[in-house]
Amino acid sequence: MNQHMPVQGAAMALGGETSGERDLGVLPRLMRMSPIGEREPRATAAGVFTVCLGEAGVDGQWRIACAGRIMHVVRSESCLLQPMAGDTVQLLVPDHGARAWIVSVLMSASPEELTIDxxxxxxxxxxxxxTISSETTLAVKADRISQKAVSIDESVARKTTMCSGAQIVQSGSMMIDADRHLSLRSKLATVTAESLLKIDGAQIHMG
Known part of the structure; x- marks a missing residue:
């Protein structure tokens, strides 16, 4: 592709053959592509186009009409942002084959959400x-969460843990220090010590 082709010539190339095409010899066929159902793309480099995406198919791919062929558009692995309908993306289109790649999302249509996929x-x-920082909510959702660290420090105003199954804590030593009130409640409770069990308080009520 002649990288110095004037903008007017590039725009005319989207239509039929012009004198500019004959002067250039073989006009790059990539200049003639247009996405189905969306505005025409604008060429930014050889084989790279700026496209506003339409809705993806049921297989998660987009399709464009290019030089008389239907091309399947997929997200490249270097583009971690998940493209959505209405996003402006950079599209890499090869000279041959029926597949094109989204290499980057230039501008998201969503004002509130971006997805890394x-x-x-x-x-x-x-x-x-x-560092992961959130102004409102940080949500973690997984089938299994594994943590491994030398030290874990937590500082919260309030903490609630709900476990429907068994919760097992194993440690060398454990200390629970409550400034005001400590309550342990269960239908069945067992306290076992191998050598010494000590209960100390100003008043001790049993039963």
Missing amino acids: AGQKALRVKGREV
Whole structure:
């Protein structure tokens, strides 16, 4: 592709053959593509286009008409943001084949939400220090959560833990320090000590 083709020539290339096409010899067929149901793309480099996405198909792919062929558009692995309908994206279109790739999301149509999607692959974030900050809510949802650290520090105003099954805590030593009130309640309770069990208080009520 002649990278110095004027903008007017590029726009005319979206239509039929022009004198500019004959001067260039073989006009890149990529200049003639247009997405189905959306505005025409604008070429930004050889084989790279700016496109406003329409709705994806049931298979999660988009389809565009390009040089008389229908091309399947998929998200490249380097584009971690999940494209949505209405997003403005950069599209890489090869000279041959029936597949094109979304390489980046330039502008999201959603003013409130962005989705990072690694598909069926594992997503790992690694750094000397990693910080996740939220102004309102941080939600973690998984079938299994595994934590491994030398030290875990928590500081909260209120904490509620609900476990429908068994909760098992195993440690070298455990200390529970409540400033005001400590209440343990259960239908059946057992306290066992191998050597010494000590109960100390100004008043002790049993039963």
